[in-house]
Amino acid sequence: MLYRLMKYVLLGPLLRLLWPTKVSGAENLPASGGAILAGNHLAVADSFFMPLYVRRKVTFPAKSEYFTEKGVKGRLKKWFFSGLGQIPIDRSGGSAAQAALDTAIRVLREGHLLGIYPEGTRSPDGRLYKGKTGVARIALQAGVPVVPVVTIGTDKVNPIGSKMWRPRRLEVRFGKPLDFSRYEGLAGDRFIERSITDEIMYALMELSGQEYVDIYAAKAKELAAAEAAGVRPEVPPQPSGVDADRVPETKAS
Template identity: 85%
Template sequence: MLYRLLKYVLLGPLLRLLWPARVIGAENIPEQGGVILASNHLAVADSFFMPIRVRRRVTFPAKQEYFTEKGFKGRLKKWFFIGAGQIPIDRSSGSAAQAALDTAIRLLREGHLLGIYPEGTRSPDGRLYKGKTGVARIALEAGVPVVPVAMIGTDKVNPIGSKLWRPRRLEIRFGRPLDFSRYDGLSGDRFVERSITDEIMYALMELSDQEYVDIYADRAKELIAAEAAGVRPTVPSQPSAAEAERVPEPKAG
């Protein structure tokens, strides 16, 4: 009820009015059954503009901190994020990361539409970065298709560090569903999961027209911060198994 109230009465009409969007390929989203919407991630605003343009309810995994802040502000944020269709995910340890994967798989098996950002965090410079393999593990375990989604222009609406959203016409492109049923039974194979993830990222690159960079966005942020501080970058770090396979989710910063 709260989701529908926000989408159709309170928030949705306002976003549609102030930020009109051209939507391409919405018919590529299956009308029923579990589906992953794998999107590029340019801004916090992505998690608001994409769901209001999708007929079905979109559920996003979100970091647990969004739901545990104390006081009136914390309760208000929790109410909002739950109403917006987001679910809390604890990813503070290896067991928590697995629990996050299990939650996403359960939702998909129940027929939900799950929004995921394979990059794990928003792009620091508008380019497309290497995807984390959690999206592949989830797709294989749940046995669902992946629809690539390209958000265009949201980084101009909500630039990094901005407090107010700026007027801008947007474009949202939904690609054809990617079917990975040929890999049935191969969940847990790191080579297979890497191949699937790279296929998803290639589809996103073609759909979004972004330049692709073969490092993780987290690492790119470290390098940008080091350069800004005049610090010599260290040897590129590799994520742990839990880090690489975790559920990618909306994450500010």
């Protein structure tokens, strides 16, 4: 109820009015059943605009801290993030990474849509970076298709570090669903998961037209920060099979 209130009455109409958006490929969205919406990640605004043009609710797992802060501010944050379709990740039973995976798989098995950003963090420069394999493991374990989706222009509306959103025409493109049922039962195979993730990232590259960079966005940010500080760090070789962190980002960061 709160999600519908935010989307159709409070926040949604305002976003549609101030930021006109061209939408293509909406027919590629499944009418029912679980599916992953795997997107590029240019700005915090991605999590506002993309779900706006999906008829079904899109769920983004998020840190439980967003829902447990005390006081009036805490209640407002809980109300706001719940209204955006985000649900808290319960980390009490183990690591944050496993909690994120478990939460995502549960949402999908219940027949819902799950929003994921495979890059793990926002692009620092508008390019598309290497995806983390958590998206592949979730898709395999839940047995659901992956729909690539890109938002274009949000980095101009909401540049990193900006406090005010700027006027700009946007575009949201939904690609054809990717079916990985041929890999059923192979969740946990690092080479299969990397192959699936690379296929998803290739689809996002084609859909968005972004330049692809074969390192993680987090590493690119580290290198940029070091260069700004006058340091020249050595770039370690990227592992061919195992990701340092399998868990993809599922909310704006």
